[in-house]
Amino acid sequence: MCFAVCLLLAAMAPVTTTATSMSSITSDSIQEKEDQISKAENEKKQLEENLSDLQEIKKELESQKTDLKNYVSVLDGNLAKIEQNIADLKVQIAAKETDIAQTEAELEAAMEKEEKQQKSMIARIRLMYEKGDSYIIEMLLQAQSFGDFLNRADYMEKIMTYDKQKWEEYTENRQLIELCKEELELEKEILDQAKANVETEQSNLEILIEQKNQDILSYESDINNKEQAIREYEEEIAQQNAEIEALEAAIAEEKKKLLESSGTVLTYDGGVFKFPLASYTRVSDDYGYRIHPILEVEQFHNGVDFAAPKGTAIYAAYDGKVVAATYSATMGNYVMIDHGDELYTIYMHASALYVQKDDIVVRGETIAAVGSTGRSTGNHLHFSVRKDGEYVSPWNYLSE
Numbered sequence: 001m002c003f004a005v006c007l008l009l010a011a012m013a014p015v016t017t018t019a020t021s022m023s024s025i026t027s028d029s030i031q032e033k034e035d036q037i038s039k040a041e042n043e044k045k046q047l048e049e050n051l052s053d054l055q056e057i058k059k060e061l062e063s064q065k066t067d068l069k070n071y072v073s074v075l076d077g078n079l080a081k082i083e084q085n086i087a088d089l090k091v092q093i094a095a096k097e098t099d100i101a102q103t104e105a106e107l108e109a110a111m112e113k114e115e116k117q118q119k120s121m122i123a124r125i126r127l128m129y130e131k132g133d134s135y136i137i138e139m140l141l142q143a144q145s146f147g148d149f150l151n152r153a154d155y156m157e158k159i160m161t162y163d164k165q166k167w168e169e170y171t172e173n174r175q176l177i178e179l180c181k182e183e184l185e186l187e188k189e190i191l192d193q194a195k196a197n198v199e200t201e202q203s204n205l206e207i208l209i210e211q212k213n214q215d216i217l218s219y220e221s222d223i224n225n226k227e228q229a230i231r232e233y234e235e236e237i238a239q240q241n242a243e244i245e246a247l248e249a250a251i252a253e254e255k256k257k258l259l260e261s262s263g264t265v266l267t268y269d270g271g272v273f274k275f276p277l278a279s280y281t282r283v284s285d286d287y288g289y290r291i292h293p294i295l296e297v298e299q300f301h302n303g304v305d306f307a308a309p310k311g312t313a314i315y316a317a318y319d320g321k322v323v324a325a326t327y328s329a330t331m332g333n334y335v336m337i338d339h340g341d342e343l344y345t346i347y348m349h350a351s352a353l354y355v356q357k358d359d360i361v362v363r364g365e366t367i368a369a370v371g372s373t374g375r376s377t378g379n380h381l382h383f384s385v386r387k388d389g390e391y392v393s394p395w396n397y398l399s400e
Contacts, residue, residue: 111177
């Protein structure tokens with residue numbers, strides 16, 4: 001058949017030095033797709049390597065149990081890493097779902113292009129068949145002059161070059177289709193692995209939180225540790241108070257300098273506080289003196305504990321300036337806000353902090369999320385209010 005002859009002649013014909021725009025795009029797409037597949041393979045490998053080693057974490061924690069304060073700090077650090085890993089995985093899942101949709105669109109476009117190419121090739125073959133094998137020779141013999149002969153020969157060479165180019169485009173597009181399918185399969189494997197990793201990390205998180213709760217309760221309940229636990233508790237409360245008082249002293253000094261330089265100083269206008277939680281189940285521990293449920297000693301509880309699910313939004317009770325947004329072994333992740341006139345609110349044991357020191361916040365703004373960091377055995381918000389250097393009842397300022 002003439003088509004076969006044309007392909008043979010096309011294969012023997014010199015290759016053009018510049019490809020068509022379409023061919024160049026296809027070649028670039030193939031290289032890009034191969035690079036994406038290589039990147040996805042590395043991504044899959046990292047997913048398999050980045051899971052938290054629960055047994056290794058437990059082994060490390062076991063050596064810290066004699067020092068409760070250090071134990072809590074180390075465990076909270078591991079919990080924070082796992083939570084960050086979960087957050088990163090969720091971002092990766094969303095990105096991978098976008099990648100999959102894009103690859104599916106690329107595959108569909110390549111397959112539509114292949115279908116058009118096949119129709120064009122079939123039409124070309126049919127035309128060649130209808131013209132017969134003698135078509136090329138007849139065209140050349142019908143030349144009116146030698147110049148006409150050369151023009152016709154040049155025309156036929158361009159046809160063969162065109163046919164060869166279209167065949168190369170077809171084979172490149174077919175390669176692109178196979179690469180798209182390979183990438184799509186790999187991306188779906190990565191997506192499944194990322195989702196499985198989230199479930200594993202969530203399980204690790206729950207196991208470690210439960211272990212933390214049990215170990216703190218066990219430590220405080222052990223009669224042999226009772227006296228030591230009481231001393232440690234009193235020391236931690238003293239350290240907590242010292243940390244808060246140091247912050248207040250620093251703010252007072254800063255305000256003094258602002259007054260001396262005629263600057264504007266934050267003042268509290270007497271407004272009612274917004275309730276600091278988006279939702280809550282109950283008051284698990286109220287403000288005032290009480291008998292510690294485990295240590296069995298009288299203690300002053302300097303705030304109100306609101307039990308709430310982990311992740312519940314914590315609101316700024318009133319307008320103010322963030323003077324601390326950090327971690328301590330007793331308070332866990334906490335935020336302290338200056339409302340002016342030596343009035344401060346403190347929000348403890350958060351699972352996440354959404355503000356930084358020196359941020360200006362407004363009443364009702366989300367500043368953190370409920371958690372159980374620090375010396376805590378359950379998800380809750382410990383909410384304290386200080387006025388003129390002393391803890392006061394939050395109920396004096398709160399309104400639901």
